[in-house]
Amino acid sequence: xxxxxxxxxxxxxxxxxxxxxxxxxxxxxxxxxxxxxxxxxxxxxxxxxxxxxxxxxxxxxxxxxxxxxxxxxxxxxxxxxxxxxxxxxxxxxxxxxxxxxxxxxxxxxxxxxxxxxxxxxxxxxxxxxxxxxxxxxxxxxxxxxxxxxxxxxxxxxxxxxxxxxxxxxxxxxxxxxxxxxxxxxxxxxxxxxxxxxxxxxxxxxxxxxxxxxxxxxxxxxxxxxxxxxxxxxxxxxxxxxxxxxxxxxxxxxxxxxxxxxxxxxxxxxxxxxxxxxxxxxxxxxxxxxxxxxxxxxxxxxxxxxxxxxxxxxxxxxxxxxxxxxxxxxxxxxxxxxxxxxxxxxxxxxxxxxxxxxxxxxxxxxxxxxxxxxxxxxxxxxxxxxxxxxxxxxxxxxxxxxxxxxxxxxxxxxxxxxxxxxxxxxxxxxxxxxxxx
Amino acid sequence: xxxxxxxxxxxxxxxxxxxxxxxxxxxxxxxxxxxxxxxxxxxxxxxxxxxxxxxxxxxxxxxxxxxxxxxxxxxxxxxxxxxxxxxxxxxxxxxxxxxxxxxxxxxxxxxxxxxxxxxxxxxxxxxxxxxxxxxxxxxxxxxxxxxxxxxxxxxxxxxxxxxxxxxxxxxxxxxxxxxxxxxxxxxxxxxxxxxxxxxxxxxxxxxxxxxxxxxxxxxxxxxxxxxxxxxxxxxxxxxxxxxxxxxxxxxxxxxxxxxxxxxxxxxxxxxxxxxxxxxxxxxxxxxxxxxxxxxxxxxxxxxxxxxxxxxxxxxxxxxxxxxxxxxxxxxxxxxxxxxxxxxxxxxxxxxxxxxxxxxxxxxxxxxxxxxxxxxxxxxxxxxxxxxxxxxxxxxxxxxxxxxxxxxxxxxxxxxxxxxxxxxxxxxxxxxxxxxx
Numbered sequence: 001x002x003x004x005x006x007x008x009x010x011x012x013x014x015x016x017x018x019x020x021x022x023x024x025x026x027x028x029x030x031x032x033x034x035x036x037x038x039x040x041x042x043x044x045x046x047x048x049x050x051x052x053x054x055x056x057x058x059x060x061x062x063x064x065x066x067x068x069x070x071x072x073x074x075x076x077x078x079x080x081x082x083x084x085x086x087x088x089x090x091x092x093x094x095x096x097x098x099x100x101x102x103x104x105x106x107x108x109x110x111x112x113x114x115x116x117x118x119x120x121x122x123x124x125x126x127x128x129x130x131x132x133x134x135x136x137x138x139x140x141x142x143x144x145x146x147x148x149x150x151x152x153x154x155x156x157x158x159x160x161x162x163x164x165x166x167x168x169x170x171x172x173x174x175x176x177x178x179x180x181x182x183x184x185x186x187x188x189x190x191x192x193x194x195x196x197x198x199x200x201x202x203x204x205x206x207x208x209x210x211x212x213x214x215x216x217x218x219x220x221x222x223x224x225x226x227x228x229x230x231x232x233x234x235x236x237x238x239x240x241x242x243x244x245x246x247x248x249x250x251x252x253x254x255x256x257x258x259x260x261x262x263x264x265x266x267x268x269x270x271x272x273x274x275x276x277x278x279x280x281x282x283x284x285x286x287x288x289x290x291x292x293x294x295x296x297x298x299x300x301x302x303x304x305x306x307x308x309x310x311x312x313x314x315x316x317x318x319x320x321x322x323x324x325x326x327x328x329x330x331x332x333x334x335x336x337x338x339x340x341x342x343x344x345x346x347x348x349x350x351x352x353x354x355x356x357x358x359x360x361x362x363x364x365x366x367x368x369x370x371x372x373x374x375x376x377x378x379x380x381x382x383x384x385x386x387x388x389x390x391x392x393x394x395x396x397x398x399x400x401x402x403x404x405x406x407x408x409x410x411x412x413x414x415x416x417x418x419x420x421x422x423x424x425x426x427x428x429x430x431x432x433x434x435x436x
Numbered sequence: 437x438x439x440x441x442x443x444x445x446x447x448x449x450x451x452x453x454x455x456x457x458x459x460x461x462x463x464x465x466x467x468x469x470x471x472x473x474x475x476x477x478x479x480x481x482x483x484x485x486x487x488x489x490x491x492x493x494x495x496x497x498x499x500x501x502x503x504x505x506x507x508x509x510x511x512x513x514x515x516x517x518x519x520x521x522x523x524x525x526x527x528x529x530x531x532x533x534x535x536x537x538x539x540x541x542x543x544x545x546x547x548x549x550x551x552x553x554x555x556x557x558x559x560x561x562x563x564x565x566x567x568x569x570x571x572x573x574x575x576x577x578x579x580x581x582x583x584x585x586x587x588x589x590x591x592x593x594x595x596x597x598x599x600x601x602x603x604x605x606x607x608x609x610x611x612x613x614x615x616x617x618x619x620x621x622x623x624x625x626x627x628x629x630x631x632x633x634x635x636x637x638x639x640x641x642x643x644x645x646x647x648x649x650x651x652x653x654x655x656x657x658x659x660x661x662x663x664x665x666x667x668x669x670x671x672x673x674x675x676x677x678x679x680x681x682x683x684x685x686x687x688x689x690x691x692x693x694x695x696x697x698x699x700x701x702x703x704x705x706x707x708x709x710x711x712x713x714x715x716x717x718x719x720x721x722x723x724x725x726x727x728x729x730x731x732x733x734x735x736x737x738x739x740x741x742x743x744x745x746x747x748x749x750x751x752x753x754x755x756x757x758x759x760x761x762x763x764x765x766x767x768x769x770x771x772x773x774x775x776x777x778x779x780x781x782x783x784x785x786x787x788x789x790x791x792x793x794x795x796x797x798x799x800x801x802x803x804x805x806x807x808x809x810x811x812x813x814x815x816x817x818x819x820x821x822x823x824x825x826x827x828x829x830x831x832x833x834x835x836x837x838x839x840x841x842x843x844x845x846x847x848x849x850x851x852x853x854x855x856x857x858x859x860x861x862x863x864x865x866x867x868x869x870x871x872x
Contacts (some may be wrong), residue, residue, distance in 0.1 A: 035857030037575060038850050054490035056848040063623040064849070073625045076579040078857040093583070093859040128852050139473060143512040147529070187499040189509045396847070399832070411832070412492040413500070414474050416564050417853065421471030421514040423529040 004029045005338060008089050008099040010079050010267065012039050012062045014320050015105035015303030018327030019334075020072055026335060030072040031097060033089070037061055037076050040128060041388050043320055044397070046168060048131035050175040051139065051183075051410040055128045057397050060389050079106065079267065084274045084296055101298050101334050104267055105327065108282070108304035108318065111263030118239040122258040125168055132417060134257060138176065139415050141255045142184060144424050145191045156252035158196040161244055163236050164260030165202030166209070167355040170219060172257055173200040174358025177227040182359075182408040198228050201246070203235035203260070208355055208363065210317065215363040218372040222361040236260075254424075262318065264305050271301065280307045289345035290333050291326060297343075300333065302326035308346060316348045320387070325349065356380045359405075440465045441774060444525050444535040446515050446703065448475050448498045450756050451541035451739030454763030455770075456508055462771060466508040467533060469525070473497055473512050476564060477824050479756055480833070482604060484567035486611040487575065487846040491564045493833050496825050515542065515703065520710045520732055537734050537770050540703055541763065544718070544740035544754065547699030554675040558694040561604055568853060570693060574612065575851050577691045578620060580860050581627045592688035594632040597680055599672050600696030601638030602645070603791040606655060608693055609636040610794025613663040618795075618844040634664050637682070639671035639696070644791055644799065646753065651799040654808040658797040672696075690860075698754065700741050707737065716743045725781035726769050727762060733779075736769065738762035744782060752784045756823070761785060792816045795841075 005028045009016045012034035020032050038059040047053040063074045078092035082104065088096040110124030123133050138160070145157035160180075162173045180196035187193070200207065200223060206216040207223070207230065220230050231246070238245040243253040264283035272279045277294050278286045284307035285293065291306060293299040303323040308316040316322050325348060333343035352366035354376070362376035371379075381401070388394045404410055441464045445452045448470035456468050474495040483489040499510045514528035518540065524532040546560030559569050574596070581593035596616075598609040616632035623629070636643065636659060642652040643659070643666065656666050667682070674681040679689040700719035708715045713730050714722045720743035721729065727742060729735040739759040744752040752758050761784060769779035788802035790812070798812035807815075817837070824830045840846055 036851065037579060037856055054492045054848075055852055056487075056490045056850045059850045061623075061849045063620075064845070067622045074623075075583065076576075076857050077583070092857065095585075128850065132852060140512075143473065147511065147513070149531075184499075186503045187497075187510075393847070396832070396835070399835070409500070411829070412490075413497045414492045414495045414564065415472065416491055416568060420473055421512050421528065 005100045006098060007031070007101045007103070007334060008033070008097055009103045009105065010034075010082075010089065011103075011105035011107055011303065011305075012036070012074075013042070013105060013107050013303055014323035015107075015327040015330070016103065017062070017065070018324040019103050019105070019302065019331045020066065020327075021069070022328045022331030023334065024069050024071070026071065026338070028071055028338070031075055032062065032066070032072055033075045033077050033079055033091070033097075034062060035076070035078045036127070037063070038128075039065060039389060041393075042126075043384055044388070045125055045128070045131050046171040046175065048128065048412070049125055049134040049138075049172065050179060051135050051412040051414075052175070052404055053397060053400055054412050055132065057393055057400065058388070059128060060393060065389065082267065082271060082274070084271070084293075084299065087298070099298075101300070101337065103300045103302060103327075103330050103334075104271060104305060105301070105303040105323075106265035106267045106305055108262045108264050108284075110258055111261040111282070112258070113261050115239070118258070121239045121241050122163060122244075122256040124258040125172070134172075135412070136415050136417060136420075137255055138179070139413060140420060140424075142188065142191070142193060142196075143420075144254065146188050152252065154191060156243065157254045158191065158193075159243075159251070159253040159255070160196060160198045161251070161253050161256045162198070162200050163239075163244075163256060163258050165200055165204065165207030165230075165232070166259060169200055169202070169257075169259035170207050170223065170355060170357055172259060173198055173228045174223055174226050174356070174361065177223075178359050178408075179410065181227055183410050183413075185408075200228050200230050201234060201236055201244075202230070202232045205233055207232070211353060211355070211363060211365055212370060215365055215370055215372060219355070219357060219363050222357045222363075222372065226358045226361065262304070268301070268305050271299070275299075282307075290343040291330055291346050292333065292343070297337065300330040302330050308348070310348055317353075319353075321351060322348055354380050354383065441536045442534060443467070443537045443539070443770060444469070444533055445539045445541065446470075446518075446525065447539075447541035447543055447739065447741075448472070448510075449478070449541060449543050449739055450759035451543075451763040451766070452539065453498070453501070454760040455539050455541070455738065455767045456502065456763075457505070458764045458767030459770065460505050460507070462507065462774070464507055464770075464774070467511055468498065468502070468508055469511045469513050469515055469527070469533075470498060471512070471514045472563070473499070474564075475501060475825060477829075478562075479820055480824070481561055481564070481567050482607040482611065484564065484848070485561055485570040485574075485608065486615060487571050487848040487850075488611070488840055489833060489836055490848050491568065493829055493836065494824070495564060496829060501825065518703065518707060518710070520707070520729075520735065523734070535734075537736070537773065539736045539738060539763075539766050539770075540707060540741060541737070541739040541759075542701035542703045542741055544698045544700050544720075546694055547697040547718070548694070549697050551675070554694070557675045557677050558599060558680075558692040560694040561608070570608075571848070572851050572853060572856075573691055574615070575849060576856065576860075578624065578627070578629060578632075579856075580690065581632075582624050588688065590627060592679065593690045594627065594629075595679075595687070595689040595691070596632060596634045597687070597689050597692045598634070598636050599675075599680075599692060599694050601636055601640065601643035601666075601668070602695060605636055605638070605693075605695035606643050606659065606791060606793055608695060609634055609664045610659055610662050610792070610797065613659075614795050614844075615846065617663055619846050619849075621844075636664050636666050637670060637672055637680075638666070638668045641669055643668070647789060647791070647799060647801055648806060651801055651806055651808060655791070655793060655799050658793045658799075658808065662794045662797065698740070704737070704741050707735070711735075718743075726779040727766055727782050728769065728779070733773065736766040738766050744784070746784055753789075755789075757787060758784055790816050790819065
């Protein structure tokens with residue numbers, strides 16, 4: 001009798017969790033490691049950042065999701081290293097875990113392209129902590145504007161800039177405009193929140209670069225109708241605590257949000273260095289067609305950490321459906337390997353592309369069938385609620401949305417963390433230490 | 437024509453908010469200052485600490501509550517000082533606000549009776565940030581136990597001690613026992629969460645000192661039935677990161693929660709020093725029968741900051757109904773003063789006393805009518821949901837409870853803040869810096 005094969009999965013995001021679940025019936029011992037205790041439904045993270053949903057609405061404990069799958073052990077921990085030769089994973093507490101097969105799916109974080117000092121002034125959005133930090137900054141900006149001593153200070157606190165016109169940037173800008181125009185109406189005495197300027201800044205020619213040009217134009221029009229000032233073809237040259245520079249112009253602005261760059265988890269370069277494999281510019285590992293690491297058929301990379309090219313030469317996009325498909329594919333490849341069979345190449349099934357813009361505005365591109373506006377928004381809503389993990393969460397999210405839709409209210413407008421009532425200088429400092 | 441009278445109210449808790457609302461029809465200019473942007477429904481704070489409710493479920497933005505009351509301006513800020521002679525309130529950002537009448541209702545915080553170094557190891561529960569810190573510590577303790585290398589380490593992480601047998605301590609201990617016995621069942625592979633020891637430590641002879649002896653005995657029995665080890669007549673002699681000392685015995689324990697002591701906000705002693713008025717041992721201001729500061733009929737103190745004695749010599753308790761009554765009474769006294777009339781003494785109407793213990797267990801004392809167990813729990817639930825501010829919150833809380841009741845699940849089991857996956861030493865350090 002041989003020992004139970006040991007499978008280690010690093011990362012409980014879409015790729016790691018879907019791989020774990022697809023191995024439920026195998027006679028293996030799986031260890032799933034994540035640095036958070038929860039699986040996060042990232043597509044709705046912007047709703048937590050903009051106070052529409054609570055953090056627990058879009059996250060479920062990994063242990064709870066997997067409680068009935070007896071062949072998996074969930075471990076809360078950070079993985080600073082992997083030893084490909086010894087076939088072990090190293091944990092931050094110093095222990096090592098041996099594996100027979102390994103999946104590394106530790107995802108991506110936001111990147112500042114060599115401008116790491118911008119991180120303190122322009123938080124990005126990848127984790128629940130990021131979302132709560134952005135929520136804090138946005139809500140406090142209106143408070144600071146109300147308390148500002150002069151008009152110039154007031155204007156800088158009422159200017160919100162979102163850098164990066166991808167789906168996250170578009171969602172954030174559209175929702176910030178809704179908050180300023182509708183949610184906060186009537187609540188201030190010195191400022192009129194409707195006077196807030198929300199600007200979306202995109203270095204390329206249009207927002208939503210991955211969509212067809214017609215939908216890009218519609219996105220721009222829908223954003224403008226919501227009150228967003230869309231600036232394209234203009235890269236941001238500098239970001240400080242006081243504002244940002246566009247070309248030669250410095251614009252006073254106390255709230256800059258970063259949605260421009262993504263870099264793969266450092267584990268990617270670490271694996272590449274040990275195996276002689278290449279990474280792409282964002283640090284993603286160039287894997288074999290079956291998602292295994294070249295030269296290491298027992299190691300797989302999936303999700304945002306993997307650089308995979310489709311047969312037509314286009315890269316597989318970094319979206320949730322692709323990560324889930326990769327996770328399931330890795331599970332199949334691991335099963336094949338356990339049986340001594342060959343593994344098939346990964347084929348990405350592209351069901352379409354959709355992005356929400358704001359209240360009743362979205363764009364949908366279903367392999368040729370394109371639509372936008374209210375129908376696209378309903379489609380987006382249905383798809384996202386349907387895919388949200390866990391029945392209870394789905395119901396709570398639907399209720400919160402129905403409520404927000406009718407009342408324009410956002411129930412999670414609560415500032416937690418830091419000292420909200422402290423003067424703005426102290427607050428910026430405390431937020432800074434909270435950023436990663 | 438005289439200028440509009442300026443009323444400043446410090447604190448948006450039950451006393452401050454109820455005073456503000458009771459002045460809605462007056463021709464005055466009210467400034468309500470709070471260090472948080474929200475009114476907090478403190479009676480349910482323990483539910484956030486034990487992952488049953490999200491932070492936004494029990495808090496509502498003060499601006500939103502008061503949006504239609506046009507005579508009030510809400511200001512987010514800290515108040516480090518009051519100048520009684522100049523009749524101004526000083527804000528942390530250096531500005532000062534003049535007042536014609538002032539209400540100081542800045543409440544209380546937890547106190548360690550001269551053992552301030554215990555604060556890092558035994559967090560108390562007064563704000564949403566406190567609740568999220570406790571939630572983090574409790575959820576991470578089970579994770580650390582699962583990852584512990586030896587049996588002694590495991591036991592220390594699976595021992596939860598609550599110091600203080602008042603209502604908060606009883607609620608926390610009862611709910612922790614439920615989490616260990618029911619919520620986390622099946623989710624771990626190395627530990628059995630049901631083996632966790634939850635201990636309630638009370639220095640006095642019985643839990644719930646403010647209740648009649650028969651209900652104290654019932655409380656003890658109900659706690660024990662839920663699995664709580666109740667230790668009375670034993671003050672804690674020391675608390676460290678590794679455990680606590682009871683008499684001569686040191687008990688290894690990685691999670692100690694503090695529910696033992698309350699101290700009034702420092703503004704109390706500050707007012708007392710300027711007016712020559714006395715404070716009681718907890719730092720509460722001994723006010724006149726109409727709740728004004730002796731020698732300063734234009735200044736009032738209410739809520740947990742005021743030491744008020746009933747005609748029968750008993751102190752008015754520090755509970756939400758008393759704070760609301762005081763707030764309304766101060767509004768009436770301010771109105772009387774505006775009209776040049778005399779203000780009446782405050783009379784506390786005691787409608788009874790109730791405390792929840794845990795799943796289907798509570799005690800109720802309605803001026804003679806006493807009951808406990810399931811009927812008391814339903815009564816407690818109805819009263820708390822009824823008084824929870826804001827229709828939407830009420831509905832969300834009811835739904836979350838109904839869900840938790842049927843499934844034993846707690847939807848907010850999400851660790852945010854700090855680095856959850858970091859080794860325990862780092863995590864304790866990061867929690868410490870997060871404590872106040």
